[in-house]
Amino acid sequence: MAACGLDFGTSNTTLGADARLLPLEGGSTTLPSSLFFDFETGGTAYGRAALEAYAAGADGRLMRSIKSALGTDLIDADTSLGAKRISFRAVIGQYLREVRRRAEEAAGKPLDSVVHGRPVHFVDGDDAADAAAERALEEIARGIGFADVSFQYEPIAAALDYEQQVSREELALIADIGGGTSDFSIVRIGPERRGRAERAGDILANDGIRVGGTDFDRDLSLSAVMPLLGFGSPMKRAGLLAPRSFFLDLATWSRINFLYTSKSMAELKRVHRESAAPHLIERLLGVVEEHRGHALALDVERAKITLSGSERTTLALDLDAEDPEITAAALVDATGSLAGRIEARVRDCLVQAGVTAQRIDAVFLTGGSTLLPHVRAAIVGGFPEALTIEGDTFGSVGQGLSVEAARRYGA
Numbered sequence: 065m066a067a068c069g070l071d072f073g074t075s076n077t078t079l080g081a082d083a084r085l086l087p088l089e090g091g092s093t094t095l096p097s098s099l100f101f102d103f104e105t106g107g108t109a110y111g112r113a114a115l116e117a118y119a120a121g122a123d124g125r126l127m128r129s130i131k132s133a134l135g136t137d138l139i140d141a142d143t144s145l146g147a148k149r150i151s152f153r154a155v156i157g158q159y160l161r162e163v164r165r166r167a168e169e170a171a172g173k174p175l176d177s178v179v180h181g182r183p184v185h186f187v188d189g190d191d192a193a194d195a196a197a198e199r200a201l202e203e204i205a206r207g208i209g210f211a212d213v214s215f216q217y218e219p220i221a222a223a224l225d226y227e228q229q230v231s232r233e234e235l236a237l238i239a240d241i242g243g244g245t246s247d248f249s250i251v252r253i254g255p256e257r258r259g260r261a262e263r264a265g266d267i268l269a270n271d272g273i274r275v276g277g278t279d280f281d282r283d284l285s286l287s288a289v290m291p292l293l294g295f296g297s298p299m300k301r302a303g304l305l306a307p308r309s310f311f312l313d314l315a316t317w318s319r320i321n322f323l324y325t326s327k328s329m330a331e332l333k334r335v336h337r338e339s340a341a342p343h344l345i346e347r348l349l350g351v352v353e354e355h356r357g358h359a360l361a362l363d364v365e366r367a368k369i370t371l372s373g374s375e376r377t378t379l380a381l382d383l384d385a386e387d388p389e390i391t392a393a394a395l396v397d398a399t400g401s402l403a404g405r406i407e408a409r410v411r412d413c414l415v416q417a418g419v420t421a422q423r424i425d426a427v428f429l430t431g432g433s434t435l436l437p438h439v440r441a442a443i444v445g446g447f448p449e450a451l452t453i454e455g456d457t458f459g460s461v462g463q464g465l466s467v468e469a470a471r472r473y474g475a
Contacts, residue, residue, distance in 0.1 A: 065211075067177040067473035068167060069465025071218065072160060072201075073097055074131045074243030075277060075432065076458050079167040080466025085459050086170040088163060089113070094458045095166070097243075098128040099159055103146045110162050118358060126358045129278055129317035130156050132244055135186035135197035143321060153204060161208040177212035177473040178205055179465050183245035184217050184272030214472060217270055218242070219249035221464030222455060226428045227253040228467070234425040235268075237413070237450070239443045240461060241431035246406050247272035250417040250424070261471070269417035273409045277368075277433040278317050280399045285315035285364045287398035288390050292383060293351060294344035299335075306335055306345065314348075315364075320357035328352070347383055371395045372435045396438045407442035421446050430455035 068081040076094045078085050085093035089111045100114035102124040109117045118126040125145055133139045133152040142149040168175050186197035198215060205213045219238040226236065233254030240247045252266040260266075286295060295311040298304070310332065313319040322328065332352060336345040351357060363379050367390055370377040376391045396403075414421060427444050429452065434440055444452050456463065 065176045065473065066171070066173050067179070067212075067469040068171075068175045069179045069181070069216075069221070069462055069467070069469040070160075070163070070205075071181040071221070071462035071465055072131060072163075073181075073458075073461075074129050074245070076243070077159075077163055078459055078462030079163055080462045081167065081171050081175060081469070083463075083466055083470065085462050085466070086167045088166045088170070093462075095163060096128070097130060097159065098126065099130070099155065101125045101127070101145050108158070110159065115362070119362075125321065127155055127321070128358065129243065130159060132278070132318040134200060135190075135193050138318075139197075139200050144325075153200065156201075157204045157207055160204060164208055164210075176210065177469065178210045178214075179221075179469040179472060180205060180213060180215050181218045181221055181461050181465050182215045183242075183274075184219065184247045184249075184270045185245070185274065188274050212473060216465060216468050217247065217249065218245075218461045219247040219270065219272075220251065220267065221462075221468060222428060222430045222460045223249055223251040223253055223464065224467045225430075225460040225464035226426075226453065226455060227258055230254060233257070235419070235423055236426045236428055236453075237410070237424050237443075237447065238428045239410070239430070239434065241406070241429075241433035241439060241443075242276050243278050243432065244274065244276040245272055246275050246409065246431075246433075248410055248413040250413055250419065268419065269413045271409055271413040271416055273405055275402050275405055277365075277431075279402055280368055280395075280433060280436065280439075281317065281361060281365050282312075282315045283399045283402060284368055284390070284395055285361065286311060288367075288388050288394065289360060289364060289379065289381065290315055292344070292381070292385050292388065293348040294339065294341060297339065297341040297344050299338050300340050301338070306339060306341075307331075310335070310348065314351070314357050314360070317358075317361055320361065323352050323357060324355055347385070351383075368395065368436070372437065392437075395436075399436075400438065403436075403438045403442040406439060407445070410443055410446065422449060424450045426451040426453050428453045428455055428460075430457060430460035432457055 071078045088095035095111040098114040100109040100117040187193040219240045223238045238249045250269040290311040339345045
């Protein structure tokens with residue numbers, strides 16, 4: 065029996081076995097959590113290949129951020145694939161089955177047992193929905209062939225990865241800011257603790273919030289892109305604005321496809337007729353009719369990433385309007401409240417652990433959104449005396465899960 069650790073992320077997925085991450089797409093150990101269903105060939109592309117097929121204009125449907133369905137009513141809902149329908153549960157199963165197949169091919173052996181990573185909270189403030197999300201993920205894992213399935217919190221997995229490199233005992237704050245959630249743990253780690261079978265006493269606190277990279281994409285899109293399509297524009301009837309729901313769906317990765325229905329198109333055409341700024345709503349209609357929502361979202365995501373290291377960037381949106389320039393300051397203005405919620409949750413984690421900020425020896429950062437300067441400042445700003453440790457941005461959780469898998473199940 066061979067064991068593995070699986071980090072199924074909102075944006076990217078990794079899988080580790082034998083204390084190493086396995087290549088899942090070419091030589092890369094990360095596989096974007098994306099599928100493209102090709103209507104012409106009937107085939108399915110995964111990861112970067114899915115994004116490339118969509119960008120090339122193939123006739124089909126892109127699905128991304130599918131993990132976001134866990135903990136919501138969407139997990140048991142169906143969605144259209146051309147003339148067919150498929151459940152979100154089945155989409156996640158199909159994606160993870162492909163991840164397992166690729167990992168087994170790379171490992172050269174079957175992988176029968178899995179330690180699945182999970183956020184501290186799939187859903188904020190709803191224990192029943194949180195339990196249902198874990199139960200659904202376990203059922204999916206068993207459905208694709210894993211005989212043994214267990215779970216570990218993602219920040220604890222990252223702590224296990226960090227612990228492999230420390231030479232002294234530390235009290236560490238682990239911050240994992242992923243695509244869908246932000247998770248934190250305060251953990252005692254050290255070379256003498258690594259070999260212990262029972263580590264519950266080393267975990268002082270676990271906390272998290274359903275805020276991640278896709279939320280930063282959404283708020284940046286609502287600020288910089290959606291006004292060009294009519295967001296906030298007036299209707300002919302005094303005091304009314306264009307319905308907000310269309311723009312929220314278009315700015316939210318997991319909801320874009322809900323606009324591509326005849327019902328949505330009929331409602332959008334009604335809004336166009338009743339709009340006091342019909343030229344803006346006409347742009348929105350064009351984006352929806354041409355199924356360009358994911359292309360816009362990709363442009364916004366790229367701009368966000370660029371602004372993590374640059375002062376400004378220009379979005380080439382291919383609209384009949386001047387391409388908007390976005391500054392790093394504008395990104396902070398649009399998403400500062402999200403960073404504030406992350407900062408507040410870090411403080412909550414300290415309270416839960418019963419320690420002061422001065423007791424923290426190191427802050428370990430992993431997850432793509434830790435590259436955003438204002439997010440990073442929100443996490444480390446309260447710990448001026450602690451070391452800031454850069455983890456593998458997309459691989460620390462998967463690596464730590466593989467360590468845990470070996471401990472629980474053997475190699």
